[in-house]
Amino acid sequence: MGTAWKLADHPKLPERSSPSPVVVLDGWAEASPDKYNCIHVADTPTMDSLRNAHGTAVGLPTDDDMGNSEVGHNALGAGRIYAQGAKLVDLALASGKIYEDEGFNYIKESFANNTLHLIGLLSDGGVHSRLDQLQLLLKGASERGAKRIRVHVLTDGRDVVDGSSVGFAETLEKDLAELCGKGIDAQVASGGGRMYVTMDRYENDWEVVKRGWDAQVLGEAPHKFKSVVEGIKKLREAPNANDQYLPPFVIVDENGKPVGPIMDGDAVVTFNFRADRMTMLAQALEYEKFDKFDRVRFPKIRYAGMLQYDGELKLPSHYLVSPPLIERTSGEYLVNNGIRTFACSETVKFGHVTFFWNGNRSGYFNSELEEYVEIPSDSGITFNVQPKMKALEIGEKARDAILSRKFDQIRVNIPNGDMVGHTGDIEATIVACKAADEAVKMILDAIEQVGGIYVVTADHGNAEDMVKRNKKGEPLVGKDGKVQIQTSHTLQPVPVAVGGPGLRGGVKFRKDVPNGGLANVAATVMNLHGFVAPDDYETTLIEVVD
Ligand SMILES: O=C(O)[C@H](O)COP(=O)(O)O
Numbered sequence: 001m002g003t004a005w006k007l008a009d010h011p012k013l014p015e016r017s018s019p020s021p022v023v024v025l026d027g028w029a030e031a032s033p034d035k036y037n038c039i040h041v042a043d044t045p046t047m048d049s050l051r052n053a054h055g056t057a058v059g060l061p062t063d064d065d066m067g068n069s070e071v072g073h074n075a076l077g078a079g080r081i082y083a084q085g086a087k088l089v090d091l092a093l094a095s096g097k098i099y100e101d102e103g104f105n106y107i108k109e110s111f112a113n114n115t116l117h118l119i120g121l122l123s124d125g126g127v128h129s130r131l132d133q134l135q136l137l138l139k140g141a142s143e144r145g146a147k148r149i150r151v152h153v154l155t156d157g158r159d160v161v162d163g164s165s166v167g168f169a170e171t172l173e174k175d176l177a178e179l180c181g182k183g184i185d186a187q188v189a190s191g192g193g194r195m196y197v198t199m200d201r202y203e204n205d206w207e208v209v210k211r212g213w214d215a216q217v218l219g220e221a222p223h224k225f226k227s228v229v230e231g232i233k234k235l236r237e238a239p240n241a242n243d244q245y246l247p248p249f250v251i252v253d254e255n256g257k258p259v260g261p262i263m264d265g266d267a268v269v270t271f272n273f274r275a276d277r278m279t280m281l282a283q284a285l286e287y288e289k290f291d292k293f294d295r296v297r298f299p300k301i302r303y304a305g306m307l308q309y310d311g312e313l314k315l316p317s318h319y320l321v322s323p324p325l326i327e328r329t330s331g332e333y334l335v336n337n338g339i340r341t342f343a344c345s346e347t348v349k350f351g352h353v354t355f356f357w358n359g360n361r362s363g364y365f366n367s368e369l370e371e372y373v374e375i376p377s378d379s380g381i382t383f384n385v386q387p388k389m390k391a392l393e394i395g396e397k398a399r400d401a402i403l404s405r406k407f408d409q410i411r412v413n414i415p416n417g418d419m420v421g422h423t424g425d426i427e428a429t430i431v432a433c434k435a436a437d438e439a440v441k442m443i444l445d446a447i448e449q450v451g452g453i454y455v456v457t458a459d460h461g462n463a464e465d466m467v468k469r470n471k472k473g474e475p476l477v478g479k480d481g482k483v484q485i486q487t488s489h490t491l492q493p494v495p496v497a498v499g500g501p502g503l504r505g506g507v508k509f510r511k512d513v514p515n516g517g518l519a520n521v522a523a524t525v526m527n528l529h530g531f532v533a534p535d536d537y538e539t540t541l542i543e544v545v546d
């Protein structure tokens with residue numbers, strides 16, 4: 001049966017009365033005001049005024065697990081809560097179903113005579129991948145016939161503390177040594193820091209993927225080591241070395257020969273479950289026709305993703321676990337009800353308000369009613385160097401879209417709190433927060449001019465707490481006597497504010513949705529466009545009191 005797209009009219013809120021921006025501040029939550037709270041330290045008058053405006057702002061709790069952009073934007077766009085990739089992989093590994101499905105059986109064909117390569121983020125951060133899942137997969141594959149295994153690691157330091165890569169590499173080396181004890185030839189073949197090697201996203205910088213390709217596929221890298229632990233330790237000795245940005249390296253044998261380039265006939269699994277930073281490599285591994293960089297050699301492999309990363313492109317075509325099927329997103333409903341939609345961010349977050357928002361789906365639902373604008377991000381730098389990023393450009397584009405009156409919904413992501421927060425640079429993050437606040441002001445000023453309605457929220461925390469803390473909430477001090485900087489997201493509640501001159505009187509936040517979260521925003525936004533959300537959506541956060 002086809003989907004009934006027509007949404008019921010809201011009994012009290014008028015349809016399409018005024019432009020409504022949904023502004024997502026990436027990595028921006030509420031936390032106690034101290035010097036490690038960059039949002040508090042920064043000059044952020046616009047966000048402060050939203051917080052202080054009585055009755056317009058509430059805090060939404062994020063998940064028990066540290067929130068992230070994928071979970072956050074999926075929930076914002078879909079209006080429902082889905083078991084996410086990480087959970088689905090856990091279930092498939094626990095039940096053993098992963099080994100029965102098409103993807104594993106496909107790569108298994110290579111086990112008898114060829115090598116199984118596993119490429120992914122070596123971390124227990126749980127945002128893109130998890131070490132325990134890699135461990136289970138190594139065990140499961142070796143028990144099912146894989147005789148020669150090579151792991152290509154990407155070090156983290158972004159979703160976990162910088163320097164933790166050494167411990168993860170030691171754990172992996174120990175596991176691989178155990179497999180060797182069982183007669184399996186298993187070792188690490190290459191590595192590099194995630195932000196410099198392989199894990200670019202939204203095509204910001206293909207050089208990042210190329211560096212990984214050279215090491216993983218061609219076996220070529222500027223650094224060569226006998227073991228991964230030795231390699232990481234050595235590379236971390238360089239001044240300002242950081243797990244996120246370690247240069248690419250390959251592991252070589254006693255003759256200096258790389259131990260694991262990817263060859264014809266081999267099987268390859270990219271073991272990240274999260275899509276955004278794997279689709280570029282997936283294209284390079286899968287597409288016959290490819291012009292993003294010179295692959296030099298394009299091995300004929302059996303490739304499977306941990307998940308299928310892009311539902312629209314069906315990329316990759318083979319995968320070990322089926323991704324959550326996120327259908328009937330709010331974006332699709334609204335477009336089908338005539339809502340003209342504009343979405344914008346800079347490259348590094350562009351897919352958050354398009355791809356993630358639309359349920360991990362590329363492209364437009366209706367190109368006549370939608371316009372997605374990507375502002376090119378700076379590439380080849382760490383964002384503490386340019387903490388303002390493109391916040392003001394995003395603000396300008398959103399402002400212009402609002403003032404043009406060509407759109408009903410204007411959706412933007414403002415990346416600064418998150419992207420600069422991940423660098424762990426407190427001074428820069430303060431500048432970042434101020435810039436984000438200025439972008440919000442530009443948008444709210446435009447809304448004021450056209451008599452629109454705004455929703456301002458965030459996907460998870462980051463910039464509001466930049467240190468690791470003990471159970472009492474006190475900053476943790478490391479062996480070097482310095483506080484331990486936290487580069488990852490936080491568990492803090494995020495703000496949500498609704499307002500603007502177009503909002504009719506009597507609209508209030510409901511008091512009976514105590515556990516409301518990001519998934520409740522979609523129904524709220526539908527209301528503001530004059531519609532009632534579908535029944536299976538999480539309930540709205542607002543009511544109209546006459
Ligand atoms: O990919 C990243 O940058 C981090 O691992 C998570 O950040 P995001 O979830 O905010 O994108």
Ligand SMILES: [Mn+2]
Binds near residue numbers: 026068418
């Ligand atoms: Mn985010």
Ligand SMILES: [Mn+2]
Binds near residue numbers: 489
């Ligand atoms: Mn982030």
